[in-house]
Amino acid sequence: MPDNQVSKMIGHPMNQPLSSQLTTACAPYPELSAADRFLHELRRLMPPSYMLVNGTIYCCNRSGKPGIPVCSPLQVSALVRDNNGQGWSRLVQVLTPDRRVIDCVVPHTEVEAKPNDAIARLADCGLQLQGDRYLFLQFLKSWKPTSYALRLPHVGWTPDRTAFALGDGRVIAPVPRGETVIYTGTVDRTTTGRLEDWQSGVATLASGNPYLIFGISLALSGPFLSLTNRTGAIFHLYGENSVGKTKALMVGNTVWPSAGTESPWRTTSAGLEGLLAQANDTFLGLDELPGEPHAGFGDDIYAAANGAGKNRATVTGRAQARQQWRAPVLSTGEAPVRQVLRDLGQSLRGGQAVRMIDIPVMGMTHGVFNDLHGHATSKAFARKIESIAPRSCGHAGANLVRELILSDQDQSIRTTIETLHEIELSKLMMQLGLDPRTARNETLRVLDRFALVAVAGEFASQRQITGWPAGTASEAVMDMAARWFEHSGADKPTEQSSAVERTRDYLLQFGDSRFGILRQRADDPVEAPAARSHEAAGYRDDDYFYMLKPTFDTIHRGQDAKRAAEKLEAAGYLEPGGERNSRQFALSGVRKQRIRVYRIRAEILSA
Incomplete structure (x- = not known):
């Protein structure tokens, strides 16, 4: 369905199309x-001077009878805007030749500046022009709807968290709102079966299998990210082929309306951004990370978790x-x-390790499976999952969102x-034997992400969505977190992490006050640090801190500073500048001098 068309909605009343929400006069004619x-x-509702005769709208003549034919049946049911009060459009309902009612959002800018585009948009929805285009535009503008609607161009929450759009076109809004919400994004997902089918099928088979429970709980955590102002993360299941990893991904995909197939990792950065945007506030499964992904894979990890794509331009040069x-x-x-990054000639940075979290697949009786639920082999159990997963998709997530909205009427x-x-x-x-006062920052950040997954699974179970007993999701998440903790080395302070933490902590404390700002042009003056000159630590721009050697030596006092620089480079935060036998960088243009500094990536602040 083109993204200018609006599909069915779940609103108030439930499961009614938009037209029946905006108008109620036909209720006496069931x-x-x-x-x-x-x-x-x-x-x-026809505007004055127009009438409908034999399936065609006519402009009336002076005697009030049908005159010039205009178009096939059409009505403007609402005026639509975005959350910023812009993007005004008309919500136009078209009766198609096969007698279906299609909702089409037509921007005011098209009607006023590019009327042919507006007509083409409506024609694509089934409109048939019967006469002059100018006469049709007059008819379109003559409608004066009194209903208003908020346009939601993406999957996920509305800004006030009172409605939620799904990729199958539905909008979940169980509590009456001041205005209707319509979803105008891409409709490329489908919902199948019933919640009861999903509970007795996918959710039941997941019981006793921590990897499958984790996959479902992770998928359920999508709406919680925005509610708690957290960013997403990539949880990466790795292990030998044919151990069932894809089945954990497959059951996760059943929580939300399905695209029909699992998304592969083999894509460009731009392609990945599109997949992530369509999974906003829901869930994305990426299958089969190649051993040699494209060179920008390391940056993709940051982008996926941070939630924003790259700045790009249109063919005309305008910013998208x-x-x-x-x-x-x-x-x-x-x-x-x-290992994947190492094979690309890159090192795993601390910021990447907390955004893409490795979980080894091991220790189960049958690959990722522990309980085969009566099936003779893991292969037979996997085939069972494959057969039932497509039959009941999209209900668990939709019901979870409804419960979240209903639970938030008192803003609690x-x-x-x-x-x-x-x-x-x-x-x-407690399970990992950690003290929050002494645990490493990276460890705490990863565990924070695991905890939110447990919350999502337990909340859904409390609201009778999963059918699991209390504690099921929590225990599965603990199992996954323990596997990550054991195999990541998070319990072992390393020389590299120590060097990163000391440097990061100093920059967080003094990055603004002791580092002068480098101007964009070489002949621009440098803004001096605000602190006294004897406290000046170096210079900075948007991407790097240029740290003076005395500052670097002070930070790593009591340690081998040369060794610390080596570890920072290995972690991907220090970039040498080609100086022979040195990891320093020659910074030119500072007070007409070339000074040697340690060039440290600004990304270390989020390590």
């Missing part, structure tokens, strides 16, 4: 078909709006991300989620 109700309503998202991602592959849901999160995080810390 025996009429949808097309006949539309025509009845059209006759009632950056795609944005918050989405949890489940990834599969044969090798851990550290965020407090509830954070309280549950603290409980789950405490459980993880």
Whole structure:
């Protein structure tokens, strides 16, 4: 369906199309078909000087009789805007030749500046022009609808968190709002079966299988990211081929309306951004991370978790709006991300390690499976999952969102989620024997992400969505977190992480006050540090800190500074400048001098 068309909605009342939400005059005629109700309503609301005769709208002559034919049946049911009060459009309902009612959003800018584009948009939805185009535009503008609607161009939450759009075109809004919400994004997902089918099928087979429970719980965590102002993360299941990793991804995909197939990792950065944007506030599964991905894979990890794409331009050179998202991602592959990056000639940076989290597939009786639920072999069990997964998709996520909205009528849901999160995080810390006062920052950040997954699974279970007993999701997440913790070396302070932490902590404290700002042009003056000159630590721009050697030696006092520079380079945060036998960088243009500094990537601040 083109993205200018609007599909069915879940609103108030439930499961009614947009036309029935905006108009109610046809309610006394339940025996009429949808097309006949539309025509009845059209006759009632038709602007003056127009009439509907034998399926064609006419402009009336002076005697009030049909004159010049205009078009096939059409009505403007609402005026639509975006959340910023811009993007005004008309919501036009068209009766197609096969007597279906299609909703089409037509921007005002097209009607006023590019009328042929507006007509083409409507024609694509089934409109048939019967006469002069100018006469048709007059008719279109003559409608004065009194209903207003908010246009939501992306999957996920509305800004006020009172409605949620799904990729199958539905909008979930169980609580009456001041205005209708319509989804105008791409409709490329489908919902199948019933929630009860999903509970007795996919959710039941997941019981007793921590990897499958984790996959479902991770998919359920999508709406919680925005509610708690958190960013997403990539959880990467790695292990040998044919152990069932894709099945964990497959059951996760059943939580939300399905695209029909699992998305492969083999894509460009721009392609990945599109997948992530379409998974906003829901879930994305990426299958089979190749051993040699494209060179920008390391940057893709940051982008996927940080929730924003690159700045790009149109063919005319104008800047495109950056795609944005918050989405949890489940990834599969044969090798851990550290090894994949090493094969690309790159090192795993601390910031990447907390955004793409390696979970080894091992220790189960049958690959990722522990309980085969009566099937003779893991292969037979996997085939069962493959057969039932496509039959019941999209209901668990939709019901979860409905429960979240209904639970937030007193504006308390965020407090509830954070309280549950603290409980789950405490459980993880206790299980791993960690003290929050001494645990490494990277470890705490990863466990924070695991805890939110547990919250999502437990919340859904409490609301009778999964059918699992209380504690099921929490225990599965603990299992996954323990596997990550054991195999990541997170429990072992390393020389590299120590060098990164000391440098990061100094820059967080003094990055603004002791580093002068380098101007964009070489002949521009340098803005001096605000602190006294004897405290000046170096210079900075948008991408790097240029740290003076005395500052670097002070930070790593008591350690081998040369060794610390080596470890920072290995972590991907220090970039040498080609100086022989040195990891320093020659910075030119500073007070007409070339000074040697340590060039440190600004990304270290989020390490």
